[in-house]
Amino acid sequence: DIQMTQSPSSLSASVGDRVTITCRASQGISNSLAWYQQKPGKAPKLLLYAASRLESGVPSRFSGSGSGTDYTLTISSLQPEDFATYYCQQYYSIGATFGGGTKVEIK
């Protein structure tokens, strides 16, 4: 199975800050990388797929980049509703695998 490693596991930031989360795959995944946002008690919500494609309805302050094994999620200007846990997920191989999550907290 492909292992996904996210960092950091948590971070504190203020409204308006630029936030970057990284995700590393144990082998190349050819941009088959998605990012999800999860708020407490709720199901994950798809934000981006194919490493950099924004899901319909997702604000443009969210962006993704990367290639090969290394990917990033950037929130350009953190908003109050963005405080949540973010997960990366590879869908390159049969059987999806998720990263360990990054909790974005209010500073």
Next chain:
Amino acid sequence: QVTLRESGPALVKPTQTLTLTCTFSGFSLSTSGMCVSWIRQPPGKALEWLARIDWDDDKYYSTSLKTRLTISKDTSKNQVVLTMTNMDPVDTATYYCARLRGYSYLFDYWGQGTLVTVSS
């Protein structure tokens, strides 16, 4: 409008078999390219993919859990059923069903999840 909803017991005893049902609307599992998966999340932990069933009844399972899992569908009822045998306290988690986008393992619609606690 696509919706999914999980149902099943909130509490099971160790060694018992868990049966969960995902009832969905807004799409049909008899349509070419449609697929549904189960994913779980232990309290405070990360997500773990469990199983997938395709419109043509192809099935895929997590390598680590495949001996304990069975996924099936009832197209006429718009339901997908997951059974997990020999439940253990470490299986305590919120269990989600989700629709896949095409044949990829990209989950575009999720149910709200159902918490299953394994305890005697």
